[in-house]
Amino acid sequence: MTDREHLSPAIMPVREFAVARQGTDEMDLDSAVELVREATQLALVVAAPVLVVSLVVGLVISLIQAVTQIQEQSLNFVPKILLMTVTLLILLPWVMQQIVDYTTSLFHGIPSNL
Numbered sequence: 001m002t003d004r005e006h007l008s009p010a011i012m013p014v015r016e017f018a019v020a021r022q023g024t025d026e027m028d029l030d031s032a033v034e035l036v037r038e039a040t041q042l043a044l045v046v047a048a049p050v051l052v053v054s055l056v057v058g059l060v061i062s063l064i065q066a067v068t069q070i071q072e073q074s075l076n077f078v079p080k081i082l083l084m085t086v087t088l089l090i091l092l093p094w095v096m097q098q099i100v101d102y103t104t105s106l107f108h109g110i111p112s113n114l
Contacts, residue, residue: 035106042102046095053087054080 057080065071088095 038102042098046098049091050084050087054084057083 058076061076061079065075
């Protein structure tokens with residue numbers, strides 16, 4: 001073993017650390033990248049419905065403001081916040097199930113990733 005293999009990942013670049021650790025029982029770089037990708041994808045899927053509702057409500061209110069020439073800035077926030085809250089409350093069981101499923105699969109994958 002060389003001295004470079006004993007360096008921590010903060011000192012040596014990530015790719016070099018992964019190559020230096022190959023053949024050991026630790027997680028490799030591809031597995032770590034896959035876990036981060038899955039977590040990011042889950043965050044996007046879970047946040048998307050609330051963001052879409054916010055986008056649609058903001059667009060509709062902006063159109064109404066443009067047509068009626070009402071330029072009150074606070075008029076946009078109250079309906080948007082209310083509908084985002086209602087959407088989150090309606091989708092909360094689905095969101096929690098998605099997060100629990102991901103966490104369960106992550107915990108079940110720990111023995112194969114170590």
